[in-house]
Amino acid sequence: MKQEAQQLEKNRVRKRSMMIRFTDDELQFLKEKMEDAGFSNNREAYLRKMALDGYVIKQDFAGLSDVVYQLSRIGNNLNQMTRIANTHGDIELSELKEIKKGIDQIWQLLTSKA
Template sequence: MRNRNVQIKFFLSPEEVLFLEKKMQVAGIKNKSAYLRTMALDGYIINLDFSELKEFINALNRIGNNLNQIAKVANTYGEVSMPEVYEFEAEVNKIFGKIDKVIRRWLNS
């Protein structure tokens, strides 16, 4: 008698079948039933939230814009006001602080 006697059916598109076969090949599993059972019972879904990364990208873009403005002033007048440089430095340090905070949270989770 069969140990596994409950059948579960689902449908895939032809593209999904090809993708499944590639994933099986990478995993080194040739038995489709064994692969699907392993993924269904032991697999997990990774849900990634990139909102913080998008915030960093936006902040880095702002820093790049500020740096370009400082460079234009330096090229035009031969000097830059130190308050602008200090403001730029503070913005960069703020971003690095946020990145450090996120990395620590990811490492602790």
């Protein structure tokens, strides 16, 4: 038995190994992903394939700060208009145009990032 193990090790193409730790939940998720990919009986092959050929999607949300800022400005303008409407009963056309301008700026930001 020991001689067979030594012979297997000698003939092994991949001689380097790595250890990786998982939680029980992560292992269950890994098992499901393996089954979906058709690797249900060879975890080592699946992990090797993902490590060598897989990719990570990095999402950049830097542009969202501009959108959040513009939305905040529109929210402030709407609050001011609501106070004016409740106090005086009418709203200036120039205020509505300002809100429309802010919405147009947000739309431009969103469509330029897409």
